[in-house]
Amino acid sequence: MRKFTGDQLVLASHNKGKLREISALLAPFGITVSSAADHGLEEPEETEDSFAGNARIKAHFAAKATGLPALSDDSGISVDALDGAPGVYTADWAETPNGRDFNMAMEKTWTLLEEKNAPPPRTAAFNCTLCLAWPDGHDELFVGKVEGQVVWPMRGAHGFGYDPIFVPNGFDETFGEMDPAQKHAMSHRAVAFAKLVADCFD
Ligand SMILES: O=c1nc[nH]c2c1ncn2[C@H]1C[C@H](O)[C@@H](COP(=O)(O)OP(=O)(O)OP(=O)(O)O)O1
Numbered sequence: 001m002r003k004f005t006g007d008q009l010v011l012a013s014h015n016k017g018k019l020r021e022i023s024a025l026l027a028p029f030g031i032t033v034s035s036a037a038d039h040g041l042e043e044p045e046e047t048e049d050s051f052a053g054n055a056r057i058k059a060h061f062a063a064k065a066t067g068l069p070a071l072s073d074d075s076g077i078s079v080d081a082l083d084g085a086p087g088v089y090t091a092d093w094a095e096t097p098n099g100r101d102f103n104m105a106m107e108k109t110w111t112l113l114e115e116k117n118a119p120p121p122r123t124a125a126f127n128c129t130l131c132l133a134w135p136d137g138h139d140e141l142f143v144g145k146v147e148g149q150v151v152w153p154m155r156g157a158h159g160f161g162y163d164p165i166f167v168p169n170g171f172d173e174t175f176g177e178m179d180p181a182q183k184h185a186m187s188h189r190a191v192a193f194a195k196l197v198a199d200c201f202d
């Protein structure tokens, strides 16, 4: 396991919600954080069929382009009654010709569950794979998961993506209703981040 010894890190993501959350998680470590957009990086194509594969594409692309260590996040929601969909394709379900529409993607998720008559609770999990890659091609991967259920209607204006329809086990509020600090303490991203900190940060 390679330690992170530098003082600069590129966040290899174009998602503002993720950038906000990962910046908050990194805040205590005194690392200068920049984003893919700060470096004018394009979004590489996510051509793999696993979270790990796509996380590696994004982190290595940014590390090579900037000459700095880069941290990527590939994540998504997997709904049990939909055989794990949308999973790796969670962002794709929101794509429209005019950009991403997560209300549409959440409606699609709920409609499919209704059509299947899936009995409640409609169990699901958010998964996150973080990839820390160095310009020399080395990388380390960390995974996190939070289990819960998909609910309807959408609730809450915090967070991003599918947060308004996901209630983690043991809670009544959706991720969209929760205080951001509470999501940071328990999310798929937070779980993966804690492993990264344990292994790579002193
Ligand atoms: O905590 C979360 N709360 C709600 N929704 C979430 C979360 N975490 C991932 N998601 C959903 C939305 C996101 O669009 C997709 C991941 O797709 P994914 O390709 O990994 O990210 P992305 O394209 O939005 O940004 P980027 O690839 O530049 O990091 O899963």
Ligand SMILES: [Mg+2]
Pocket (backbone or CB within 6 Å): 046, 091
């Ligand atoms: Mg993406």
